[in-house]
Amino acid sequence: MIRARGLGRSFGTKRVLRDLDLDVGERDLLVVTGPNGSGKSTLLALCAGLLAPTAGELEVGVDRGRVGYLAHEPLVYRELTALENLELYGCLYRVPERRERIGMLLERFALWEARHERVSAFSRGMQQRLALCRTLLHDPDLLLLDEPYAGLDEAGAALLDAELGALAGERTLVVSTHEPERVAALATSRLALG
Amino acid sequence: MNYLSDVGALARKDLRLELRSRDTFLSMVLFVVATLVVFSFSLPAGTAEEASYGLLWVALLFTAILGLTRAFAAEREQRLLDGLILAPCDRSAIWLGKAIAVLAFLALAEVVALPAFALFFEPVTWEVVAAVVLANLGLAAVGTLLAAMAAASRARELLLPLLLLPLAIPIVVGGVGASISDDPGRFLGFLGLYDLIFAILSWASFEYVVTE
Numbered sequence: 001m002i003r004a005r006g007l008g009r010s011f012g013t014k015r016v017l018r019d020l021d022l023d024v025g026e027r028d029l030l031v032v033t034g035p036n037g038s039g040k041s042t043l044l045a046l047c048a049g050l051l052a053p054t055a056g057e058l059e060v061g062v063d064r065g066r067v068g069y070l071a072h073e074p075l076v077y078r079e080l081t082a083l084e085n086l087e088l089y090g091c092l093y094r095v096p097e098r099r100e101r102i103g104m105l106l107e108r109f110a111l112w113e114a115r116h117e118r119v120s121a122f123s124r125g126m127q128q129r130l131a132l133c134r135t136l137l138h139d140p141d142l143l144l145l146d147e148p149y150a151g152l153d154e155a156g157a158a159l160l161d162a163e164l165g166a167l168a169g170e171r172t173l174v175v176s177t178h179e180p181e182r183v184a185a186l187a188t189s190r191l192a193l194g
Numbered sequence: 195m196n197y198l199s200d201v202g203a204l205a206r207k208d209l210r211l212e213l214r215s216r217d218t219f220l221s222m223v224l225f226v227v228a229t230l231v232v233f234s235f236s237l238p239a240g241t242a243e244e245a246s247y248g249l250l251w252v253a254l255l256f257t258a259i260l261g262l263t264r265a266f267a268a269e270r271e272q273r274l275l276d277g278l279i280l281a282p283c284d285r286s287a288i289w290l291g292k293a294i295a296v297l298a299f300l301a302l303a304e305v306v307a308l309p310a311f312a313l314f315f316e317p318v319t320w321e322v323v324a325a326v327v328l329a330n331l332g333l334a335a336v337g338t339l340l341a342a343m344a345a346a347s348r349a350r351e352l353l354l355p356l357l358l359l360p361l362a363i364p365i366v367v368g369g370v371g372a373s374i375s376d377d378p379g380r381f382l383g384f385l386g387l388y389d390l391i392f393a394i395l396s397w398a399s400f401e402y403v404v405t406e
Contacts, residue, residue, distance in 0.1 A: 052406045076274075078268070080210065092203065
């Protein structure tokens with residue numbers, strides 16, 4: 001699904017990733033660890049197609065529309081409601097039976113009651129749960145999750161544990177995290193950067 | 195059909211955001227009215243009507259720049275452009291949706307600005323209205339593209355006017371010409387041609403502006 005050879009990425013004179021070889025097969029779960037600034041987020045942004053490599057080769061064997069990307073920012077409009085944000089992304093991603101899918105995700109991540117509230121009124125944890133709904137909305141084949149546990153309380157983290165447990169073995173996942181023990185049992189490979 | 199529904203969803207989103215914040219529209223209206231008031235005091239008595247039409251177009255152009263500076267504010271502040279360009283829709287739909295929203299804000303600001311101009315200066319003729327409509331199309335098309343380019347820069351407030359003003363000179367020439375000429379059709383045709391060329395260029399090049 002993902003193949004990198006000699007992959008490198010620089011920002012100006014700062015080299016964030018260098019000479020990285022990587023193979024992620026279909027239905028694998030790769031855990032990416034490393035200290036701040038080691039290039040975890042850059043690697044995921046490269047895989048998502050948001051950044052271009054400055055060295056080496058990167059092949060991602062899935063269409064743009066089949067990738068689910070969870071970034072540091074929730075990538076939702078703060079002045080729209082949770083429902084309006086998911087409706088917008090559902091339209092752009094051509095999600096079939098959109099309303100049912102949105103309702104199911106909002107229920108699963110305990111946001112149904114808050115669906116008509118603006119995101120600006122959400123706590124950080126609620127924003128992260130909404131971001132997870134956005135990422136999973138189109139049932140992607142490849143999931144790129146950058147610090148998915150960030151901001152989640154224990155209940156939210158448990159919801160995510162259950163979701164990842166259901167997805168592992170069914171979808172390809174790349175999870176960058178400072179809490180690798182949470183996904184250690186599901187991981188098929190591990191990459192330590194930095 | 196999918197393309198049009200994407201454009202509709204994106205334009206509705208921008209209009210909904212503006213309805214809730216009213217940041218862009220209110221600042222555009224206040225700016226254009228304040229500018230026209232200042233111009234009305236700064237023009238010496240007995241100045242020819244041509245000068246007042248020139249000032250109208252200057253006011254409209256700077257009002258458009260004010261609106262365009264905020265066009266990608268939400269996307270920039272929350273890195274939302276990443277979310278939009280990852281979607282499998284044609285990326286030009288992002289440009290078209292945003293341009294439609296910009297066009298709506300411009301038109302609404304001018305609904306206030308043109309009567310204010312008539313109050314302080316000269317009557318607004320059909321030629322002026324036609325030129326303003328055509329100028330709006332061109333400004334929305336090229337301005338949205340340049341606003342997306344500038345949004346990625348730290349010096350965006352400076353960069354947008356620097357990029358847009360040279361490209362907007364034909365709009366001012368066409369607009370003033372249509373407002374005061376005995377043959378406004380020639381200038382309106384010129385504005386229409388400008389709109390067509392720059393809409394096609396902006397539509398085709400937007401993808402390269404928002405992707406690395």
